[in-house]
Amino acid sequence: MKQHFIINNSQKQLLLFFAGWGMDETPFLHIQPAGCDWMICYDYRSLEFDTTLMQAYSEITLIAWSMGVWAASQIMKQHPSLPVSQSIAINGTLYPIHATKGIMPSVFEGTLQGLNEQTLQKFQRRMCNSSTDYKAFQTIAPKRPVEELKEELAAIRQQCLSSVSSDFIWHKAIVGKNDRIFLPEYQETAWRNKVDSLVHVEAAHYQQELFYEVIMNIK
Numbered sequence: 686m687k688q689h690f691i692i693n694n695s696q697k698q699l700l701l702f703f704a705g706w707g708m709d710e711t712p713f714l715h716i717q718p719a720g721c722d723w724m725i726c727y728d729y730r731s732l733e734f735d736t737t738l739m740q741a742y743s744e745i746t747l748i749a750w751s752m753g754v755w756a757a758s759q760i761m762k763q764h765p766s767l768p769v770s771q772s773i774a775i776n777g778t779l780y781p782i783h784a785t786k787g788i789m790p791s792v793f794e795g796t797l798q799g800l801n802e803q804t805l806q807k808f809q810r811r812m813c814n815s816s817t818d819y820k821a822f823q824t825i826a827p828k829r830p831v832e833e834l835k836e837e838l839a840a841i842r843q844q845c846l847s848s849v850s851s852d853f854i855w856h857k858a859i860v861g862k863n864d865r866i867f868l869p870e871y872q873e874t875a876w877r878n879k880v881d882s883l884v885h886v887e888a889a890h891y892q893q894e895l896f897y898e899v900i901m902n903i904k
Contacts, residue, residue: 686734686756689725693717699724699742700903701769703760705751705777705891706841707805707834709827712891718900721746726753726760728829730840734760739767746903747772751867751890752841755781758851759844773899774858776867776890778875782845786875788867797838805831811865814889822891856881859899861888 689710700723704713710725724738729752739745747769749757754777761767780787796808809826813819858876860869862885869885876883888895 686726686731686760687728688735688738689727690722690738691724692722693719697742698722698744698746699739700746700748700900701739701757702726702900703747703749703753703757705753706837707808707827707829709829711827712822712825712893713896715825716897716900718903721903726756728833728837729756729844730833730837732756732759732763732844734763736764736767742768744768744770746770748775748899748903749773749777750775750896751777752781753777754855755779755841755845758853758855759848761853762851771903772853772855772857774855774876774880775895775899776859776861776864776872776888778867778872779850780875781841783871783875786871793838793842797835797842800831800835800838802831805834808866809891812889812891814863814892818889818891818893821893855879858883859888859895860885861890861892861895862886863888864890866890 698721700718700721702725704727708727745768754774758779778787782790782793810819858880860872
């Protein structure tokens with residue numbers, strides 16, 4: 686796993702953000718949360734996680750999006766002593782590959798086997814709410830090679846098959862009503878009776894405004 690650390694001159698609070706599959710830090714660098722440092726995590730070919738930089742913080746806010754929700758849950762299982770004060774999941778579940786609570790196994794497998802430059806662009810278009818949003822995303826899209834993204838997807842599949850479900854408790858889950866990657870009804874099923882707050886918003890899977898609103902309003 687890669688970890689991109691951004692210092693905003695805070696010595697107490699850290700925003701720990703887990704991005705989705707295929708991401709790097711680029712689509713999120715324009716967001717500058719006030720009053721905290723933050724770390725962007727991505728590339729789940731490995732779930733090895735370095736907590737060295739977190740030792741200075743007395744409070745951690747955890748936000749995860751898409752496949753990052755599963756990855757963050759696995760990491761929190763490995764490091765239960767991290768001082769997480771609040772946790773927010775956005776358009777993702779604990780079940781990356783699941784017939785009723787995540788991405789359908791046939792869809793996941795089809796994405797993996799057919800992944801190339803053209804199908805990646807198609808996937809990214811489905812992430813976005815409109816052609817305008819997609820064009821905006823392309824200006825800040827990750828620059829990782831497709832073969833690397835294929836390796837990541839295959840690693841996620843293998844880790845899902847071999848790992849035990851995490852019992853990490855999320856405080857809040859945000860469900861985008863227009864999500865075409867993690868379907869909203871599947872998110873609803875996955876989070877039912879598992880979070881203190883389940884919020885539905887008018888958003889696609891990837892929605893810059895939603896990230897900005899959630900991240901900039903953390904307390």
